[in-house]
Amino acid sequence: MKKKKESCDTFMYEYEVDSRSPLMHLFWCDPIAKKNFMQFGDIVSFDTTYSTNRYSMIFAPFTGRDNHGRAFVKCMGLSPKLIITDQDLGMKVVVENVLVDTRHRWCMWHIMAKVAEKVPKSLLGNSVFKKDLNSCVWSELIEPTEFEDKWNTVMETYELEDADWFVSMFESREFWVPAYFRDFPNSSLIKTTSVSESQNRFFKRYTQSRANLVMFLMNFNNAVDAQRNKSAKLDYMDANTTAKMRTEWSVEKHASTIFTDYAFKEIQEQILEAYNHCSLISISNESSPEHYKDRSCMLPRLSCIEEQKLIPENLIGGRWLKSPLVKAVHAVQFEDVATHGYVDDKKKAQAILLGEMLELYQAVSVNIDQMHELTSIVREAR
Incomplete structure (x- = not known):
């Protein structure tokens, strides 16, 4: 040290x-x-x-x-x-x-992992109970008052009102239920499977x-x-590959140039869902004016996505951007790279090759004999 x-x-x-x-x-x-x-x-x-x-x-x-x-x-x-x-x-x-x-x-993962130990045996295989409890606890879209109403309904329905563990968990709800962290940016991160548990499994390797x-x-x-x-490797792949578009909307193209592949795939699914809704409404409009009239309330929400050329700045944030952009947001020095451009087949092949080499290096880097062996193979190939 x-x-x-x-x-x-x-x-x-x-x-x-x-x-x-x-x-x-x-x-x-x-x-x-x-x-x-x-x-x-x-x-x-x-x-x-x-x-x-x-x-x-x-x-x-x-x-x-x-x-x-x-x-x-x-x-x-x-x-x-x-x-x-x-x-x-x-x-x-x-x-x-x-x-x-x-x-x-x-950590929600630690808490919810204990549920099986705390419920009567009659509820262990009850998929309806599990669904009801999860929809109540895991949602970050509901307000605290709505969570409390849903929680009380679940407790009453499955006769858990007097179960000590569930009572104590409700009393401490502000420490673990996503509904009480809705004001916190990126709150979805804190309701995923335990970050620490995942990391511990990684270190054990x-x-x-x-x-x-x-x-x-x-x-x-x-x-x-x-x-x-x-x-x-992921940074390199982000900078040197072009995502496949699934709609004709400019907003999807813009998202692919600023977000990492991991984040873009999540966003792309939401854009595709909105795109498909717009297509259905368009068909309904052509075939049934009355049906279109009944669903016209959906148009402002969907059309604003279609007309939007770029992701609004207030929705971009900093966490899920490609690494050079993240560094710029946080004033970390970096080399300028293009955030959008045509990538030909040769560049794609280069990116794939480098990715494979990095993975090989990572796989053998903990064993000196394997490193020597891989070095010999690479020299022979060269």
Whole structure:
């Protein structure tokens, strides 16, 4: 750590030892992690349940999602806008006292995973109950009062009004139900499957259960390198491939030039749905004036999408933009690249080839023998 600091001033680390000198705590953060936090640190997940080393020391990463929807790792002292943890009451006190400007929310994945343990056996295989509870809890489109009405209806219907766990979860609803976070930008991020759980599974691919500290740090660096290589590959693919359009609307073309492929595919589905609705209305208008008249109330909402040439600036935000645009939004230095242009077959082939090479590198980078073998193969091919 000291040598890293000497060669890179923006690298930081701190550690503590007890009275007999054994290491108690170690905290570190590199420059790339700081940039990640600057761009995507509005929502982070913090989990302290991952422990795989011979000293039984807990590894507790701060984890977020990048503009490709993938988890990234960072450890730093800056305050996020929102932090997600499990239901540990100690964490609740710490967040309130230390991260005073940060909103705290509990991980929905952890909470909902406990439902099967808390309901009577008669409800375990009841798909209707599961559907009713999920539609009540997971929706970010309903207001808090509507959630409370739906929750009470579910509790009464399935006779859970006096179940202690459900009572306590309702009392703590403002810490985990999306309806109470509707005012928070990108709130959809915080109701997905646990970011920390996903990240823990990822680290297990690179770590050994009885590793010492040096081995763990080497494995950690390999894991982070693999993530960053994957992100670099996705950035390259975004910059050098052209998405296939599914409508004739200019707004779809504009979306493809500014959003990452991950985000664009989600947006494209919504545009296609609106496009198909407009087509149906047009057919109805030609064949049945009365039917058209009955549905004319839909036209303003749909026609505004059709007439819209560009995505309105107030709907773009910064998280889901292509990486150069995200960096520009957050004032991070970057090289200018075109956000839209024709890509010929040769460029597409180049992008695919580079992507395959990056994946190969990522696959063998944790094993020196495999790296030597791949190097020999590449030299022979060249």
